[in-house]
Amino acid sequence: MGRCVYGGIYEPSHPSADADGFRQDVLSLVREMGVSLVRYPGGNFVSGYRWEDGIGPVESRPVRRDLAWHSLETNEVGIDEFMRWAAQAGVEVMYALNLGTRGVQEALDVHEYLNQPEGTHLSDRRGGKPYGISMFCLGNEMDGPWQTGHKTAHEYGRLAAETARALRSAEPGLELIACGSSNSAMPTFGAWEATVLELAYDAVDYISAHAYYEPLDGDLASFLASAVDMDHFVTSVTATADSVAARLKSKKRINISFDEWNVWYLSRFQNAPTPTEWEVAPRVIEDHYNVTDAVVVGSLLISLLRHSDRVTAACQAQLVNVIAPIRAESSGPAWRQTTFHPFALTSRLATGEVLDIQIDSPTYATPRFGDVPVIDAVATHEPGSLTVFAVNRSQNEPTELTFSVGGAPELAEAWLLADADPTATNTQENPDRVIPQPFEDITIDGDTIRVTLPPIAWAAIRLTT
Structure with a gap:
């Protein structure tokens, strides 16, 4: 999509590129961000993708139209190239299957290429060891009328169940993800999930969820409370x-793969003119993120952690350039957007178990969600260490957060993401304008910790006990 791959992770002419054409400066930022799972080869893109176009000699690969983003796909980067990148990045790959224009046989074919040991036609074409991919998405956003190959819930549920059963015949231990609703505002939300799962419950392990947030009509109060909607979506x-x-009398539990979530200024994209030319890697939805956006991303991470008993996989979409925490310019530098920082800190500090905590907070009024808590927080714990992630949604007032822990707590590290200018961004010219700062407005009195959060702020506080 856009410049995520071409001009993002891959640019053979870049000074930092390795022998495979992958930018090492971008790869270094992916590792620093703490990414552990990447969904590939895409979302809407996958519903018209022919996986076999991206294997074999690069010079003989066909150029195809990508109807999802009105662009040309050169197939210069295909499965084998991407899997080499994933190995360098140290990430697991969640593979998305095309159930828009294709079906059961194509799913079995790409699985054979990816995972089958040598000795069959497609595994021998791969050569080398199997890739061992364990997670497969059974299509993408099939509830959406914009999706190539859009289907009704009944049509999709039948196809997902058939595909899942066929894949399990090839490899019983796979983790399979059925498409849930593209967002909770879809007119079929709820009914879609019920129909799909009634048809495919025993054959799948996950139902997907997708959600994007922006300050509609300048409504910052509701935007800062986006996690309230995510909480409602999950529950x-x-x-x-x-x-x-x-109803099925099943003891099996279906979990959620929240495999697309982010801040996305979608209205800008929807109001942009439709492209007339077919280009390779056009600039598509390259949003510039500010401090407020980063605070909202931090609050969405709090929601995902809070629901980690059922949300057991999640992917911030996308990774580079396209509504992304990492930006890169051709022949130029790569840098961290503001939204990079809450993800990187949460990835590093949210270890152990998520605690079930109760929050007593004042509320404020929002046009979209009614009265919502000013403070939201979650805590993670492992022996000898406790980390609290907290957000202050107030636009004008600092708020004190107080909590108690056992033992004699000591402050190990604390980081604050806030700014006197909540619209500040990071740019190519000033890539570190917004970075987390050491958080010093913390006092410890016995086993009680008091933290004063400034307006529009996200914080991560790690204590040792």
Whole structure:
């Protein structure tokens, strides 16, 4: 999509590129960010993708139209190239199958190429060891009328179940993800999940969820409370899945793969003119993120952690250039957007178990969600260490957060993401304008910790005990 791959992770002419054409400066930032899982080869893109176009000699690969983003795909980067990049990055790959324009046989073919040991036609074409991919998405956003090959819930549920059963015949231990709703505002939300799961419950392990947020009509109060909507999304989908389990008398539990989530100024994209030319790697939705956007991303991470008993996989979409925490310019530098920082800190510090905490907070009014808590927080714990992630949604007032822990806590490290200018961004010319700062407005009195969070702020506080 756009310049995520071509001009993002891959640019053979870049001074930092390795022998495979992958930018090492971008790769270094991916590792620093703490990415552990990448969904490939895409979302909407995958519904028209022919995986076999991206294998074999690069010079003989066809150029194809990508209808999803009105661009040309050269197939210069295909499965084998991407898997080499993933190995360098140290990430697991979640492979998305095309169930828009293709079906069961194509899913079995790409699985054979990816995972089958040598001795079959497609595994011998691969050569080398199997890639051992364990997670497969059964299509993408098939509820959306914009999706190539869009289907009704019944049509998709049948196809997902058939594909899942066929894949399990090839490799029983796979983790398979059925498409849930593209967002919770879809008119079929809830009914879609119920129908799909009634048809495919025993054959799949996950139902997907996708959500993007922006300050609509300048409504910052609701934008800062985006995690309230994410919380509702998760609890609604889990309730629907559990209801289906009860009707089917199944003891199996379906979890959620929140495999697309982010801040995305979608209205800008929707109001942009439709491209007339077919280009390779056009600039598509390269949003510039500010401090407020980063605070919202931090709050969404809090929501995902809070629901990690059921949300057991999640992917911030996308990785580079396209609504991304990492930006890169051709023949130029790569840098961290503001949204890079809460992800990197959460990835590093959120270890051990997530605690079930209760929050007593004042509320404020929002046009979209009614009264919501000013403070939201989550905590993770492992022996000898406790980390608290917290957000202050107030636009004007600092708020004190107080909590107690056992033992004699000591402050190990604390980081604050906030700024006197909540619209500040990082740019190519000033890539470190917004970075987390050491958080010093913390006092420890016995086993009680008091933290004063400034307006529009996200913080990570690690204590040792």
